[in-house]
Amino acid sequence: MTTQINFTRGIKNYNDAFAQANAEEQKRLEGCKEYLGEKSFDAETSKIDNWCLVDGLVYYIYQCDTGEKCLNRFEPTHATISNTPLYRVITDRTTEQLIQDMIAESKGEENVVNCKIHLQTARQFKNQFRNINLDGFSEEQMNDPIGFSKSGWERKMIRDFKWLVTSDSDIFFKFKGVDY
Numbered sequence: 001m002t003t004q005i006n007f008t009r010g011i012k013n014y015n016d017a018f019a020q021a022n023a024e025e026q027k028r029l030e031g032c033k034e035y036l037g038e039k040s041f042d043a044e045t046s047k048i049d050n051w052c053l054v055d056g057l058v059y060y061i062y063q064c065d066t067g068e069k070c071l072n073r074f075e076p077t078h079a080t081i082s083n084t085p086l087y088r089v090i091t092d093r094t095t096e097q098l099i100q101d102m103i104a105e106s107k108g109e110e111n112v113v114n115c116k117i118h119l120q121t122a123r124q125f126k127n128q129f130r131n132i133n134l135d136g137f138s139e140e141q142m143n144d145p146i147g148f149s150k151s152g153w154e155r156k157m158i159r160d161f162k163w164l165v166t167s168d169s170d171i172f173f174k175f176k177g178v179d180y
Contacts, residue, residue, distance in 0.1 A: 004116035005174050007091065009061065010105075011051035011112060017074075022056030029058065032076045044076040054117070054171060067159040071166040085147025086158065086165040087172060088120035119145035119166075119175045145175060 011017045018029060033041040051074075052059040058074040071089055093101070093115050104111035123142040126134050134142070148154040148165070158165055 004092065004118050005171065006053070006055050006114075007089075007117040008053040008112065008114050009050070010101075010110070011053070012049060012110060014045035014048070014051060014058075017051035017053060017058050020053055020056075021058050025057050029074075029076075035077055041076055048074075055174065057170070059168075061164065066155075067162070068155065069162065069164045071164055071168065071171075073168055073170065084167045084169065084172075086150060086155075086167050087145045087147060088125075088158070089117050089164045089166055089171075090120050090124070092116045117171075119172065122146040145172060 008020065011020070018026060021029070036044070048060045048062075050061040050063075052061060052071065054071075054073075059071055060074055062070045062072055064070065070086075091098075093113070101111055101113060121143050122134055122137050122145075125146045126132055126142070148158060150167075
């Protein structure tokens with residue numbers, strides 16, 4: 001059973017994202033600010049202009065130089081390079097709503113969107129690309145998130161289709177319904 005996850009995107013500044021975060025997340029971020037010092041913490045937040053909330057936790061969308069858009073947890077005290085695969089983030093927004101979002105974004109308008117997200121499953125991927133061979137997947141694996149490589153043709157596909165992806169394990173486990 002998969003879980004749909006609350007997602008708010010389009011928040012333009014850290015203070016608004018912080019104000020909407022849950023109490024535990026606010027406490028964590030205050031600790032990060034105390035650890036780094038206000039000046040260093042503000043320098044980290046000033047680098048980001050696309051803040052998001054995922055079930056009350058502060059995230060941001062980072063656009064890579066090569067075009068990929070990645071949803072990342074805001075971790076100002078450390079950066080890690082993960083070897084986990086990328087998962088496509090899908091919202092419950094309709095095509096018409098997505099078009100309106102893109103128009104507003106292209107005009108630079110404030111466009112805060114509240115919706116639900118989940119990770120694309122192997123079954124959804126197979127339905128989207130009928131010629132893809134997923135014969136090695138069991139029936140259970142077809143309902144699991146499908147991971148994409150961080151290099152090669154899969155990365156090119158992510159970039160070409162302008163998919164929002166994440167390698168965040170918290171989102172993966174929430175999707176799987178794992179309570180931790």
